[in-house]
Amino acid sequence: MLSSILVEPGFFGSQPVRTALVVGAVVALVSGCVGVFTVIRGQSFAGEALSDMGTLGGSGAYLVGVSPLWGYVGVGMVVAGTMELFGVQRRRGRDVATGIVLGAMLGLSALFLYWDTVDHSTTGATITILFGSLFTVSGVTVPATIVLGIVGLGAVALLYRPLLLTSLNTDLAAARGIPVRRVGLAFLVLMGVSVSLSSVAVGTILGTALLIGPAATALRLTRRPGLAMLVAGGIGIAVTWLGILLSYDSYYWPPAKKGWPVSFFVVAAIFLFYLAVDAWTWWRSRSIRASRGDRAVRVHRPDPEARDEVPCSRV
Amino acid sequence: MFSGLTVSTWEVATVVAVVAGVVGFFVVMRGSSFVAHAVPQSAFAGAAGASLLGVSTVLGLGVFALLAALAIGWLGRRGRHDVVTALSVVLMLGLGSLFLSWSTEYGPQIYSLLFGEVLGVSANEVGVTALLGVVSIAAVLVLYRPLLLSSVSPDIAEARGVRTFRIELLFLVLVALTATMSVPVVGALLMFTLMVGPPAAARSFVSRPIAAIVLSVALAVGTVWISIAASCGTNWPIGFFVGAISAGAYLVGRTWSWWSVRRTAARMTGRERQF
Numbered sequence: 001m002l003s004s005i006l007v008e009p010g011f012f013g014s015q016p017v018r019t020a021l022v023v024g025a026v027v028a029l030v031s032g033c034v035g036v037f038t039v040i041r042g043q044s045f046a047g048e049a050l051s052d053m054g055t056l057g058g059s060g061a062y063l064v065g066v067s068p069l070w071g072y073v074g075v076g077m078v079v080a081g082t083m084e085l086f087g088v089q090r091r092r093g094r095d096v097a098t099g100i101v102l103g104a105m106l107g108l109s110a111l112f113l114y115w116d117t118v119d120h121s122t123t124g125a126t127i128t129i130l131f132g133s134l135f136t137v138s139g140v141t142v143p144a145t146i147v148l149g150i151v152g153l154g155a156v157a158l159l160y161r162p163l164l165l166t167s168l169n170t171d172l173a174a175a176r177g178i179p180v181r182r183v184g185l186a187f188l189v190l191m192g193v194s195v196s197l198s199s200v201a202v203g204t205i206l207g208t209a210l211l212i213g214p215a216a217t218a219l220r221l222t223r224r225p226g227l228a229m230l231v232a233g234g235i236g237i238a239v240t241w242l243g244i245l246l247s248y249d250s251y252y253w254p255p256a257k258k259g260w261p262v263s264f265f266v267v268a269a270i271f272l273f274y275l276a277v278d279a280w281t282w283w284r285s286r287s288i289r290a291s292r293g294d295r296a297v298r299v300h301r302p303d304p305e306a307r308d309e310v311p312c313s314r315v
Numbered sequence: 316m317f318s319g320l321t322v323s324t325w326e327v328a329t330v331v332a333v334v335a336g337v338v339g340f341f342v343v344m345r346g347s348s349f350v351a352h353a354v355p356q357s358a359f360a361g362a363a364g365a366s367l368l369g370v371s372t373v374l375g376l377g378v379f380a381l382l383a384a385l386a387i388g389w390l391g392r393r394g395r396h397d398v399v400t401a402l403s404v405v406l407m408l409g410l411g412s413l414f415l416s417w418s419t420e421y422g423p424q425i426y427s428l429l430f431g432e433v434l435g436v437s438a439n440e441v442g443v444t445a446l447l448g449v450v451s452i453a454a455v456l457v458l459y460r461p462l463l464l465s466s467v468s469p470d471i472a473e474a475r476g477v478r479t480f481r482i483e484l485l486f487l488v489l490v491a492l493t494a495t496m497s498v499p500v501v502g503a504l505l506m507f508t509l510m511v512g513p514p515a516a517a518r519s520f521v522s523r524p525i526a527a528i529v530l531s532v533a534l535a536v537g538t539v540w541i542s543i544a545a546s547c548g549t550n551w552p553i554g555f556f557v558g559a560i561s562a563g564a565y566l567v568g569r570t571w572s573w574w575s576v577r578r579t580a581a582r583m584t585g586r587e588r589q590f
Contacts, residue, residue: 039395039398042395042397043397044349044395044397044398044400044401045348045349045352045397045400045401047401048349048352048401048404052504095346095347095348095349096343096346096348096511096515098348099348099349099351099352099507099508099511099512099515100508100511100512100515100561100562101562102352102508103505103507103508103511103557103558103561103562104508104558104561104562105558106504106505106508106554106558107505107508107554107555107556107557107558107559107562108555108558108559110429110430110502110504110505110552110555110558111551111552111555113426113430113552114426114552114555117426130429131415203412205356205405205408206405206408206409206412208401208404208405209401209402209405209409212398212401212402212405213401213402213405216394216395216398216402220394260413260416261412261413261416263409263412264410264413264416266409267405267408267409268406268409268410270402270405271402271405271406271409274402278390278393278394282393
C-alpha cells in the first residue's frame with residue numbers, strides 16, 4: 001500500500017498531529033495573503049526583522065510565564081510602530097533604520113534569554129522560541145492562533161484595495177485620497193500579527209520563510225494579486241502539511257532516532273518549491289523566445305516580482 | 316573584574332571591530348543591511364554542522380557564510396534581491412535547526428554562538444582571526460574605488476565599465492569573510508549590528524568616505540571595548556551591550572545631523588534677511 005509507505009501508522013489518530021495540521025493551515029493561509037503584499041512592497045527585511053524581534057516577545061513571555069504567542073503579538077505591534085517612527089516607509093535609508101531597531105531589540109532578547117536560563121533554568125526556552133515546533137502547540141494557543149488568523153484574514157480583506165493601490169503606485173493612491181502613511185502602518189501591524197503566527201509554527205528566526213517563500217513563488221506563477229494570494233495560501237498549506245508528515249515519518253530516521261524538526265522540512269520544501277518554479281519560468285521564457293525565433297528583438301516584459309524599485313517619488 | 320579575560324580576547328575583538336567598521340561602511344552605502352544580517356545567521360548553521368562533524372568551528376562558519384553569499388548573489392540576478400536573501404537565510408537556519416536536533420550539545424554553546432561570548436575566544440583563534448582580518452582589509456583596499464562607485468551610483472559605474480555584478484559578488488564574499496571571523500565573538504544575531512550601527516552613525520556625522528570609515532572604525536572599536544568590559548562586569552551577554560550602544564550611537568548621530576541641518580537652514584535664512 002502506497003499510503004502506508006508514505007504515512008506512518010497512527011498519523012491521523014494522533015492529537016498533536018491533528019492540532020498541528022489545523023494550526024499549520026491557518027498560519028499558512030494568513031502568511032500567504034500578507035506575504036503577497038510584503039513581496040510586492042519590497043518589505044522582506046521588515047518582515048524578517050519583525051519575525052526575529054518576536055524572540056524578544058517570546059523570551060519576555062517566558063520570563064513572565066505566559067504563552068509565547070502573546071509576547072510575539074505584543075512585540076510585533078510595538079515594533080511595527082517604532083519602525084514606522086524611524087522611517088521604515090521611506091525607501092532611502094530604511095534598511096539601516098530597520099537594522100538598527102532590529103539590533104537593539106535582539107540585544108534585549110539576548111538579555112532576556114540569559115535571564116530565562118539563569119533565573120528560571122529553562123534552557124529549552126532558547127531553542128523553542130528560535131526554532132519552534134508545531135507539535136508542541138497546545139492549550140489556549142490553539143484557539144488563539146485560529147482567532148488571530150481569522151482577524152488577520154479579515155484585515156487583509158478590509159485593506160485589500162487601498163493597500164494594493166498604495167503598494168503599486170503611491171502617488172496615485174495619495175491623489176485618490178488614500179491615507180498612504182496610515183495604510184502603511186496598518187500593514188506593518190498586520191505583518192507583525194502574521195509573523196507572530198508563523199513564529200508559533202516554525203519559530204522566530206524561521207518565521208519569514210512562510211511569509212516570503214510561498215508568496216514569492218506564487219508571484220512568479222501569476223501576476224494577479226488576488227489569485228497570487230490563493231496560490232500562496234495553497235503552497236503554504238501544502239509545504240506545512242508535507243513538513244508535518246515528513247517530520248512524523250522521520251521518527252525512526254538516523255542519526256538521532258528522535259525525529260527531524262518540522263521547521264526544517266517546512267523551510268526546505270519552501271526553498272525547493274521556489275527553486276523549481278524559478279527554473280521553470282526561466283526555461284519557459286527561454287523556450288517561448290526560441291520558438292518565436294526573434295532573438296534580435298527581445299521583448300522585455302517586466303516581471304512584477306523582479307521589479308526592484310517602485311516608482312515612488314514620495315520620500 | 317577582568318580576571319577571566321586574556322589579552323587574546325581584546326586582540327580578537329579589536330580586529331573584529333576594525334574589519335566590521337570598514338566593511339560596514341560599504342554595507343550602509345549599498346543599503347545591504349539585510350545581507351549583513353543574513354550572512355552571519357547562515358554562518359551560525361555552519362557552526363552547528365561543524366560541531367556535529369567534529370571539525371573546526373571557523374571552517375563550518377566560513378563554508379556556510381560563503382554558500383549563503385553565493386546563493387544570494389546568483390539567485391538575486393533573476394529574482395528580487397530581498398526575497399532571495401530572506402529565502403537563503405531561512406534555508407540555512409533550517410539546516411541549522413536540523414543539525415542542532417542531531418547533536419547532543421544544547422543550550423549554552425548555541426546560545427553563545429547566537430548572542431556572543433567573550434570568554435569563548437581561545438588563544439589559538441587569534442592567528443586565524445588576524446589573518447582573515449588582514450585579507451578583508453586588503454580586499455577593501457584593492458576594491459575601494461569600484462566598490463565605492465558602484466555603491467554610490469550603479470549606473471555610472473556600469474557606464475565606466477565596472478562589472479557591477481562581479482563587484483556585488485565580491486562584496487558578498489567580503490561580508491561572508493567578516494561574518495566568519497566575528498561570529499564567535501559577537502554572535503550571529505548581533506554581528507550585523509556592529510556592521511550597521513557604528514557606520515550609520517559615522518555617516519551622519521561626516522560625509523567624506525575616508526573620514527566616515529575612520530570614524531566608523533573608531534566607533535566600532537569603542538563599542539566592542541565598552542561591551543566587553545560591561546559584559547565582564549555584569550555577566551550579561553555581550554550582544555545586549557553591542558546592540559544598545561550601536562543604537563545609541565545611531566540615535567546621537569541622527570539627532571546631530573538633524574540639528575546641524577536646522578542650524579544651517581537658520582543661518583541661511585538669517586543671511587537672506589541681512590541682504
